[in-house]
Amino acid sequence: MFEATALNARNRRVQWLFAALFGLMTVILIVPVVLILGVLVAKGGPAISWDFLFTMPRSGMTQGGILPALIGTIWLVVVALIASVPIGVAAAIYLSEYAPDNWLTRGINLAIINLAGVPSIVHALFGVGAFVIFAGFGASILAASLTLAVMTLPVVIVATRESLQAVPMAFREACWNMGATRWQTIRIVVLPNSVSGILTGVILEVSRTAGETAPIMFTGAAMFLPFLPQGVLDETMALSMHLFVISNQIPGISEEFKYGTALVLISLVLLMNAISISFRTYLRGRKKW
Amino acid sequence: MPDSRGQGAVTSSSDLDYRGRDWYVDKAVSVLVFVGGISAIVLILGIFVFITREGVGFVFGPMEVWEFFTSPFWRPTSLSEPTYGILALMAGTASVTGLAMLIAVPFSLGAAIFIGEFATGRMRESLKVLVEMLAAIPSVVWGFIGLTIMNPLIIETFDVPIGLGVLNSGIILGLMAAPIMTTIAEDALKAVPDAYREAAEAMGATKWQVIFKVVLPAAKNGLMAAVLLGVGRGFGETMAVLMASGHSINLPTSVFDSVRALTATIAAELGEAPVGSEHYRALFTIGIFLFGITFIINLAADIFVRSGDKR
Numbered sequence: 384m385f386e387a388t389a390l391n392a393r394n395r396r397v398q399w400l401f402a403a404l405f406g407l408m409t410v411i412l413i414v415p416v417v418l419i420l421g422v423l424v425a426k427g428g429p430a431i432s433w434d435f436l437f438t439m440p441r442s443g444m445t446q447g448g449i450l451p452a453l454i455g456t457i458w459l460v461v462v463a464l465i466a467s468v469p470i471g472v473a474a475a476i477y478l479s480e481y482a483p484d485n486w487l488t489r490g491i492n493l494a495i496i497n498l499a500g501v502p503s504i505v506h507a508l509f510g511v512g513a514f515v516i517f518a519g520f521g522a523s524i525l526a527a528s529l530t531l532a533v534m535t536l537p538v539v540i541v542a543t544r545e546s547l548q549a550v551p552m553a554f555r556e557a558c559w560n561m562g563a564t565r566w567q568t569i570r571i572v573v574l575p576n577s578v579s580g581i582l583t584g585v586i587l588e589v590s591r592t593a594g595e596t597a598p599i600m601f602t603g604a605a606m607f608l609p610f611l612p613q614g615v616l617d618e619t620m621a622l623s624m625h626l627f628v629i630s631n632q633i634p635g636i637s638e639e640f641k642y643g644t645a646l647v648l649i650s651l652v653l654l655m656n657a658i659s660i661s662f663r664t665y666l667r668g669r670k671k672w
Numbered sequence: 673m674p675d676s677r678g679q680g681a682v683t684s685s686s687d688l689d690y691r692g693r694d695w696y697v698d699k700a701v702s703v704l705v706f707v708g709g710i711s712a713i714v715l716i717l718g719i720f721v722f723i724t725r726e727g728v729g730f731v732f733g734p735m736e737v738w739e740f741f742t743s744p745f746w747r748p749t750s751l752s753e754p755t756y757g758i759l760a761l762m763a764g765t766a767s768v769t770g771l772a773m774l775i776a777v778p779f780s781l782g783a784a785i786f787i788g789e790f791a792t793g794r795m796r797e798s799l800k801v802l803v804e805m806l807a808a809i810p811s812v813v814w815g816f817i818g819l820t821i822m823n824p825l826i827i828e829t830f831d832v833p834i835g836l837g838v839l840n841s842g843i844i845l846g847l848m849a850a851p852i853m854t855t856i857a858e859d860a861l862k863a864v865p866d867a868y869r870e871a872a873e874a875m876g877a878t879k880w881q882v883i884f885k886v887v888l889p890a891a892k893n894g895l896m897a898a899v900l901l902g903v904g905r906g907f908g909e910t911m912a913v914l915m916a917s918g919h920s921i922n923l924p925t926s927v928f929d930s931v932r933a934l935t936a937t938i939a940a941e942l943g944e945a946p947v948g949s950e951h952y953r954a955l956f957t958i959g960i961f962l963f964g965i966t967f968i969i970n971l972a973a974d975i976f977v978r979s980g981d982k983r
Binding site for chain 2: 412565638649
């Protein structure tokens with residue numbers, strides 16, 4: 384009854400051809416990266432050991448481990464989160480719960496987009512001008528972390544705003560009708576229903592912060608330090624900076640060491656990212672409304 | 673009936689004014705979140721003010737603005753006569769970003785169409801997650817890949833003496849920008865209402881006819897924004913370009929030439945330039961230029977997205 388005419392058959396062939404073409408483009412985009420990651424694992428894997436992860440570097444970083452870089456990255460990430468999460472969450476609450484649709488809100492949105500889009504090295508210049516010199520923190524964990532916090536603020540704002548807006552309006556209205564103030568509604572109804580979404584954003588921010596190099600190069604990350612940082616006004620080594628230094632600045636570092644460092648950094652970043660993504664998928668699947 | 677936030681708004685009589693602790697807490701919080709809300713604007717202005725503050729002496733100082741942009745000679749450390757011309761650096765950035773976009777734009781639009789229009793169910797979800805993960809690879813790792821994996825590969829394949837240059841950093845940057853462009857482009861395709869597709873299908877259009885005649889034209893603003901944001905990303909990338917481009921000052925004539933980008937120049941030299949020196953100010957001036965260009969790119973992308981929304 385409905386037999387394919389010659390034209391239909393042709394159309395179907397063309398369609399199959401297009402699907403194959405676009406599919407191939409997708410594959411070409413993904414495969415090299417997966418291969419590269421495979422090389423990183425194959426060449427860096429043997430370097431990973433207890434000593435590599437948890438001892439100090441020795442003999443001009445050609446021997447020993449990456450402990451100070453690992454600890455330094457943790458310092459930088461934690462201080463950056465302390466600075467950016469409260470501000471980011473406040474900004475998201477304002478945008479989601481308070482902001483009227485006016486020029487100021489449009490300005491804020493544009494500023495967020497730009498904050499995310501400004502080159503990382505420009506953030507570094509800002510960090511040098513504002514935190515290292517003007518605020519007088521010098522090259523320190525504090526200055527580097529604040530620079531990272533400014534840079535990753537959009538990540539927290541966007542993720543938090545999204546999860547706040549996912550809470551149905553009826554929940555808020557029900558609460559207002561009980562006589563609750565706007566803040567009581569946010570505290571009792573909106574935030575508890577979106578806290579896991581906010582957490583997803585925070586984990587994503589950890590992943591971004593840990594991988595950045597340019598913003599910390601001149602604001603607090605050192606090429607080499609023989610000791611661990613004692614406080615926020617100390618300089619520190621960092622994993623990303625360490626990878627840059629041993630692969631680009633210092634000759635005579637063994638291949639294994641470089642690949643090992645790259646593998647640790649990328650594992651850390653991708654692990655955080657994977658946790659964030661699977662957490663988000665889980666939450667979407669579980670949503671009650 | 674008193675309204676929910678400020679019962680006192682109903683009357684000014686103190687008998688009926690039951691503004692309590694809750695009312696004040698509510699007011700305080702609304703001020704606090706407002707401060708948080710405008711923080712993004714304050715920070716963007718702060719970035720502009722601080723980099724201008726450090727760079728401003730240079731703009732009206734030792735050389736003509738015109739010369740700054742048109743001289744190919746960047747010799748900040750010359751003892752006899754230091755010159756600060758960023759033409760070669762701009763050529764470096766443009767050639768690398770250009771090649772990267774040549775690679776990334778077709779492939780990421782193709783991938784976005786495949787993921788958004790052809791792939792279904794589990795395959796679609798896993799592809800999206802995979803693309804998202806690729807976007808998270810740190811730029812210093814990309815630089816490392818350019819230096820240790822791509823470099824020998826290019827030397828071997830094309831029989832050239834050095835594998836660091838436009839080709840290497842262009843490919844690296846293309847691979848870096850593609851996942852982000854794919855994600856944004858896929859969002860733009862998803863924003864086209866299904867009713868459009870159904871209407872076209874009901875007219876007897878095949879899938880590819882629907883895509884080319886209906887979906888792509890309807891999504892073109894969003895796709896344009898995706899491309900622009902990809903350009904912005906490539907333009908502003910620092911570490912990968914610093915490590916994979918060879919970092920020597922050149923007006924490139926072939927893809928194997930080593931070049932130096934604007935961003936990489938700041939990253940390589942800021943540490944050695946004494947605070948407040950001419951060289952230091954020149955680097956901040958490049959920063960102002962980068963800030964300005966990315967601002968324009970982001971603004972343009974935003975306008976494209978906005979004009980798409982009106983539909």
